[in-house]
Amino acid sequence: MTDTPSSEIAACSLVDVDYRYGDTIALRCVSLRVAPGESVALIGPSGAGKTTLLRVIAGLFQPSAGAVEVMGRSLAGLRPGRELAGLVGMMQQQLDLVLQLAVKHNVQAGYLGRWGTLRSLAALAFPIESTGARNAIRRVGLEDRIATRVGRLSGGEQQRVALARLLVQDPDLVLADEPVSALDPALADDLLALLRDLVSDRPGERPGESMAPRALIASVHQPELALRHFDRIIAMRSGQIAFDKPADDVTEKDLDLVYSLVARAPTPEPAAAGQ
Amino acid sequence: MATVRPGEALHTGGLGALGEITSSAFTPDLSWDTIRLAAIAAFRTLMYAVAGMSIALLIGVPLGIAASGVLFRNPLARFGVVVAIRGFLAVLRSVHEIVWAVLFVFALGLSPVAGVLAIGIPYGGILGRIIAERITDAPERPLDALRATGASPFQVLMYGQLPIATPDLVSYLFYRLECAVRAAAVLSFVGLGGLGFRITIALDDLNYDEAWTSIYALVILVAGIDLWSAQVRRRLL
Numbered sequence: 231m232t233d234t235p236s237s238e239i240a241a242c243s244l245v246d247v248d249y250r251y252g253d254t255i256a257l258r259c260v261s262l263r264v265a266p267g268e269s270v271a272l273i274g275p276s277g278a279g280k281t282t283l284l285r286v287i288a289g290l291f292q293p294s295a296g297a298v299e300v301m302g303r304s305l306a307g308l309r310p311g312r313e314l315a316g317l318v319g320m321m322q323q324q325l326d327l328v329l330q331l332a333v334k335h336n337v338q339a340g341y342l343g344r345w346g347t348l349r350s351l352a353a354l355a356f357p358i359e360s361t362g363a364r365n366a367i368r369r370v371g372l373e374d375r376i377a378t379r380v381g382r383l384s385g386g387e388q389q390r391v392a393l394a395r396l397l398v399q400d401p402d403l404v405l406a407d408e409p410v411s412a413l414d415p416a417l418a419d420d421l422l423a424l425l426r427d428l429v430s431d432r433p434g435e436r437p438g439e440s441m442a443p444r445a446l447i448a449s450v451h452q453p454e455l456a457l458r459h460f461d462r463i464i465a466m467r468s469g470q471i472a473f474d475k476p477a478d479d480v481t482e483k484d485l486d487l488v489y490s491l492v493a494r495a496p497t498p499e500p501a502a503a504g505q
Numbered sequence: 506m507a508t509v510r511p512g513e514a515l516h517t518g519g520l521g522a523l524g525e526i527t528s529s530a531f532t533p534d535l536s537w538d539t540i541r542l543a544a545i546a547a548f549r550t551l552m553y554a555v556a557g558m559s560i561a562l563l564i565g566v567p568l569g570i571a572a573s574g575v576l577f578r579n580p581l582a583r584f585g586v587v588v589a590i591r592g593f594l595a596v597l598r599s600v601h602e603i604v605w606a607v608l609f610v611f612a613l614g615l616s617p618v619a620g621v622l623a624i625g626i627p628y629g630g631i632l633g634r635i636i637a638e639r640i641t642d643a644p645e646r647p648l649d650a651l652r653a654t655g656a657s658p659f660q661v662l663m664y665g666q667l668p669i670a671t672p673d674l675v676s677y678l679f680y681r682l683e684c685a686v687r688a689a690a691v692l693s694f695v696g697l698g699g700l701g702f703r704i705t706i707a708l709d710d711l712n713y714d715e716a717w718t719s720i721y722a723l724v725i726l727v728a729g730i731d732l733w734s735a736q737v738r739r740r741l742l
Contacts, residue, residue, distance in 0.1 A: 288653075311655050312655030313655075314655070315653065315654050315655030316655075319653065319654070320653060325646050325647075326646045326649070326650035327647060327650070328647045328664060328665055328668055329647075329669075330668040330669055330671060330672060331664065331668045335664065335668075339651055339654055339656070339664050340654050341654075342651065342654045342655060342656035342657075342660045342664065343654050343655020343656060344655070347657070347659055347660065350656075350660050350663060350664070351663060354663060354664070395654070399654050399655075
């Protein structure tokens with residue numbers, strides 16, 4: 231990955247990021263740069279550091295060394311809260327929804343960073359629906375379940391609710407940690423297609439308004455799904471980037487190398503292989 | 506002071522009375538007048554219970570939320586408030602409703618207000634504690650997800666902890682309403698009117714049939730609350 235012109239702000243950029251806890255080195259010298267509008271799949275065996283990497287990018291983990299920037303801003307100075315929520319959002323697992331609340335309330339929760347106390351109370355108490363939330367629910371295809379409690383939905387539908395909440399939160403960078411691991415293959419395919427389409431399609435709040443395109447980074451367990459739905463593949467192995475290339479250029483051999491059980495000589499391709 | 510030997514403390518006609526009371530359980534007084542009076546008394550008892558529960562909620566909901574500590578970001582402030590409010594709630598509920606009733610009858614005379622406060626105050630202490638516990642027991646993952654959207658602690662409470670706790674709390678509230686009905690009946694023995702008062706009068710007159718009418722009214726009241734609770738829970742779960 232060579233330096234891109236500095237005129238364009240990266241959706242996310244990591245420079246020589248290490249993450250350790252105790253004696254374990256979960257991430258070692260990870261550098262990457264994701265442009266607005268890009269969709270990136272993180273692949274690699276379990277324990278390769280995919281989740282850790284996503285959590286570092288989300289600002290949930292502080293890197294032990296190196297720098298993380300989202301939309302040109304360092305996360306180190308940002309407290310978790312509304313400012314961070316506008317920059318980066320993590321697509322939640324179904325476990326992270328409030329099962330006792332209706333679909334619309336779970337989706338409206340994406341507004342909480344921007345809404346005041348009274349507004350958020352009123353939205354719970356009265357059957358008012360913001361158009362943004364209704365649009366998001368329609369886009370994930372749950373319009374007829376808008377008032378259903380999330381606990382009564384199937385696993386696939388719950389993932390769609392999580393996606394709708396993220397659309398409402400509308401961060402510049404969308405992260406997703408194994409968004410489809412709990413779904414059967416057909417549903418997983420559908421959801422990834424939806425995730426990619428919705429993330430890249432970002433209408434402004436008002437007609438005619440144009441917003442910076444969102445970037446997407448998702449960890450995906452099955453490489454076939456990653457290759458089918460994402461522009462770029464970053465493979466992780468033992469906390470390092472094994473390769474980083476356009477999905478079209480990924481070969482069978484690349485995948486074998488990443489997923490082979492026998493540890494080969496640690497020859498992570500230099501980051502320059504990315505472009 | 507005379508010492509009481511075991512034999513003397515027994516009511517000599519006790520066995521006979523017990524038989525009479527038992528047999529009249531099968532022949533409650535079903536005359537229109539008695540039923541009407543029992544129904545009015547049951548309604549009054551229910552109103553005491555509902556009013557008492559309302560006061561308990563007014564005390565328990567805000568104090569329970571405060572005692573959960575979730576609204577405080579500063580750990581020192583949280584610790585101070587949690588300890589103080591939990592202590593206060595403990596004081597409220599460690600005194601039995603009958604003792605509160607005696608205190609309030611002293612202060613206010615034999616007024617329904619005394620009975621309602623006697624139920625509302627200790628029950629408020631109990632509800633506060635249960636609400637605080639249910640709030641702090643909410644699973645962390647949905648709450649973390651809400652915080653990630655930029656929600657404030659109060660918004661997390663409204664969109665997270667409270668809805669998560671609600672089904673359990675509603676079941677518990679109905680159970681407490683049942684308890685409040687029983688307590689209201691007992692308190693009316695001290696002269697506050699209601700079913701307990703009807704039972705006392707009937708027993709004083711050795712009118713066991715009539716006493717049973719009121720006891721059955723109490724049973725119907727409690728069973729009715731149980732049915733209502735089941736209905737509400739079915740809609741919530």
